[in-house]
Amino acid sequence: MLKFQGKISRECEKWFIKREFLCCLFIGLCTTLITGIGIVLFAVYWNLVALYFFIIPVLLTFMLCFQCISKYILKRLPLIITIEDGYIEGKNENEETWRNLDLLKTITDFGEWYVFNFHFPHKVRWFICQKNLIVEGTIEEFEELFEDKIVRKFK
Numbered sequence: 001m002l003k004f005q006g007k008i009s010r011e012c013e014k015w016f017i018k019r020e021f022l023c024c025l026f027i028g029l030c031t032t033l034i035t036g037i038g039i040v041l042f043a044v045y046w047n048l049v050a051l052y053f054f055i056i057p058v059l060l061t062f063m064l065c066f067q068c069i070s071k072y073i074l075k076r077l078p079l080i081i082t083i084e085d086g087y088i089e090g091k092n093e094n095e096e097t098w099r100n101l102d103l104l105k106t107i108t109d110f111g112e113w114y115v116f117n118f119h120f121p122h123k124v125r126w127f128i129c130q131k132n133l134i135v136e137g138t139i140e141e142f143e144e145l146f147e148d149k150i151v152r153k154f155k
Contacts, residue, residue: 002145003136004129012113013074020073020125021065024147028061043064079099083137083145088116088128099124107146111154114142 008016035057043050066075080089080099089098101120108115116127131139143150 002134002142004081004133005079005080005135006133008077008113008128008130008132008133012128015110016077016128017073023066023125024067025061028064032057032061068100076126079127081127081141088127094154097124097126099127102148104149104155106151108148109152110155114150117133 024070036054038091039050039054039057043053046138076092076095078092079084082089082091083101086101087098088101088104089096091097099116099118099122103118105117105119112132113128113130116124118124133141
């Protein structure tokens with residue numbers, strides 16, 4: 001059994017917020033583009049006043065990005081991550097998330113922390129294990145267990 005427990009560092013939080021922001025921005029821009037094309041076509045064939053409806057998807061994109069950079073997003077990160085019996089489980093004050101390790105695609109090693117990446121549609125962005133927060137097991141055991149899945153990405 002491997003167990004990581006505690007709050008991640010400020011540097012890791014910054015990386016996480018940046019990744020969430022870019023993900024939300026991409027989703028928001030794709031949604032705005034798809035609905036925008038429909039709105040423009042509708043406006044050309046019906047009435048140009050309908051272009052005012054384009055404001056709605058643009059505002060939704062900004063709201064989505066704002067939500068991603070808020071402090072609320074950090075409260076969803078697990079405070080305890082346990083790896084045991086072929087499963088990874090993350091818990092915080094409000095929720096519990098788990099995944100089967102058979103669905104694991106890669107583990108990205110950023111030097112100070114690991115990020116678990118799962119195959120679609122089982123993606124979970126919350127599994128971030130900071131190396132100095134390990135309380136049960138060792139980093140050597142972790143790397144031995146996932147030696148074929150770890151991808152190193154040092155800054």
